[in-house]
Amino acid sequence: MEGTFRINGRHELLEFSERATLLQVLRDNGHQEVKEGCAEGQCGSCLVLLDGRLVNSCQVFAAAAVNREITTVQGLGTIHAPHAIQEALVEVGAVQCGFCTPGMVMAAYYLLRHHPDPSEKEIRRALDGNLCRCTGYTKIIEGIRLAARRMRQA
Amino acid sequence: MNHFEYLQPTDLAEASRLLGDGPDEAMIFAGGTDMLSLLKDDVVAPRKLINIKGIPGLDDIRYTPGNGLVLGPLVTIRAIKENPTIREHYPVLAEAADVLASPQLRNLGTLGGNLCQRPRCWYFRGDFDCLRKGGATCYALEGRNKYHCIIGGHPCVIVHPSDMAVALLALDAKVTIYTPEETRQIPLNEFFVRPAEDYEREHVLKPGEIMSRIEVPAPPSGMLSGYRKFMERAVWDFAVVSVAAVFTRSGDRITGGRVSFGGVAPVPWQDEAFNRKLSGLRLTKRSVTDACKTLLSGAEPLSENAFKLPLARNLTGSLLLELAGVPL
Known part of the structure; x- marks a missing residue:
């Protein structure tokens, strides 16, 4: 086809x-x-x-x-022009092996487009279907909160 | 995955014709969230896949006060979860959608597909020539059966995996089925097939038949409803046991209603004797707890799942009391 x-x-x-x-x-x-x-x-x-x-x-x-x-x-976003979510995840140290990161970024983007000011619970629920085998969820959630704050101020 | 032809009809008549003689020839493809896994695991291997997403009008949500709710089979789980009318008038439906799968799967998954999904039994999904796949043995009977049924099984002890079906059953929904000759409507509880009748199928759709509509009656005034799902982790899992309750009350008594269960039987389950007793039941902790002690009294748990019976009874009691605002 x-x-x-x-x-x-x-x-x-x-x-x-x-x-x-x-x-x-x-x-x-x-x-x-x-x-x-x-x-x-x-x-x-x-x-x-x-x-x-x-x-x-x-x-x-x-x-x-x-x-x-x-x-x-x-x-x-790309390495030279990262999206606010990508920048925030790098800054807080939310990337360990990095394999889950593209999916996490997409899920976070979809969340923040619909809910610019999510609670921590809403962030967690938005990541229901994303697994991080390094189990680095805490930093990922922190990074999404930081990105949300910056995107609201931008 | 086998080779198949991917066809995209634009009306029900054409789709029905393409479906031909049954699942070996052709299968319907909608959201794909279950079908892709079945194809990848070679559980099914149709020669044609009929994508029905190009047929107009199958993803409508219509609510008319007094008449109720009409849902197309291609309505996504996300659309049900987020629809303000459904959230207001049928909380049980929105709650079932809310605890189903993950955000991205709710975006793809459809109501019709949710009702027609295949069982999650690991023997059925795995490399076992089990009864449901044309073999001679239900391996779960003597094997690992923690998540299998406690009632209505034999000769195959699957549980039906749908959350939406449990909520719709409590709401007394009806299913409209398109056939080339006529369109017929049946109560949802007649849509599902028990293993004792036919252990190779979960629903009544015959070759060429397509679910075209789901109708939910108008809610009686003051209707209370809710859905509780017990999972082994907080999110993104199938129900170990789930319960949907829909009822009306006057003062401290239930005036009528219905409770239905997921995770306990091969079909979404109702305990008719219990539902008859609901009318007149006092909404106090003691009388609700007592009534729930008789729930699913015909249950015959398997070697690893006796825990499901008290779980179903306790979930029901706490849901009824919570909806009624009685402190637990």
């Missing part, structure tokens, strides 16, 4: 099998910032925005994402 995807604002014409998940197509085409963890919807490391909705890209067929808008963590 073949289809156009709008990935981080750029149109990309890609070939893929009908069995391919969006995660596989993204990773096979240079978007390795999207991580493959469990590949069954449990760990959150492959989170992207699909038409603005947070989804596990491993649980979406690529065929269902054709002609739609996909935002990966690189679409939020």
